[in-house]
Ligand SMILES: Nc1nc2c(ncn2[C@@H]2O[C@H](COP(=O)(O)OP(=O)(O)OP(=O)(O)O)[C@@H](O)[C@H]2O)c(=O)[nH]1
């Protein structure tokens with residue numbers, strides 16, 4: 001997990017701390033660092049801001065030792081995450097009844113699996129979740145969610161293939177209201193994000209269901225594409241928070257940072273495996289500990 005970006009930080013800190021007082025070749029070292037960040041999925045603008053802020057801090061004499069360099073790097077990156085704020089989807093669920101979440105994302109990123117993991121987590125925390133298979137498009141999608149539901153013992157609201165997903169989702173919310181479900185997790189069809197029909201369909205679901213939050217799911221392994229998807233969905237439908245999946249197999253490391261930087265919305269959870277328990281809260285300091293070596 002995040003091994004490659006950690007190497008980039010480690011190498012940079014080694015090199016830069018040797019010349020931090022003389023500043024000899026420091027600009028070149030920072031330039032090289034910037035390019036290495038970019039090649040590990042850090043969005044170019046984010047890498048540039050890291051480099052610029054670092055140079056500025058050195059120029060002002062704020063960074064004179066390895067320890068100060070490490071600290072400054074952490075602060076710069078942490079500020080990106082803090083700007084995006086946070087979202088507590090468990091705390092919010094206590095205040096709405098039912099709490100409605102719609103999940104967005106292109107095909108294969110892990111939406112359906114993530115919904116099952118999250119429903120599992122909600123139940124562990126004492127909620128009564130309902131999963132909704134509003135993917136009436138892809139063959140097998142309804143069964144797939146139902147199978148997850150059977151395995152974890154959480155009900156799934158299904159409908160007919162080819163039927164209107166917005167109408168299905170609307171019915172599901174009414175059903176949840178009548179049966180005392182307090183969290184409704186709505187799965188949607190994943191297709192190419194450039195698909196106009198999909199975007200219209202998602203907009204309609206959002207219009208009809210009025211979800212409290214729209215959660216985008218992206219696959220870390222797709223790198224820059226995940227960042228592009230985030231930009232696209234945020235503009236087309238609006239995104240409140242992001243869940244990054246397949247982080248267990250992801251070494252580059254830049255995706256969470258780039259998404260937060262690019263759309264200014266928080267990453268709230270990460271998928272770290274294929275089990276139902278493999279969904280973890282994203283904690284900024286833990287992420288920083290993983291990518292930046294100690295002082
Ligand atoms: N290793 C790993 N695999 C994951 C993770 N999340 C999902 N997967 C796998 O990714 C594959 C696709 O997951 P789905 O949940 O079907 O993806 P989807 O976005 O619903 O796909 P569509 O319905 O086709 O749009 C499955 O094999 C999952 O087990 C994760 O965090 N780690």
Ligand SMILES: [Mg+2]
Nearest residue numbers: 111112135141
């Ligand atoms: Mg799915």
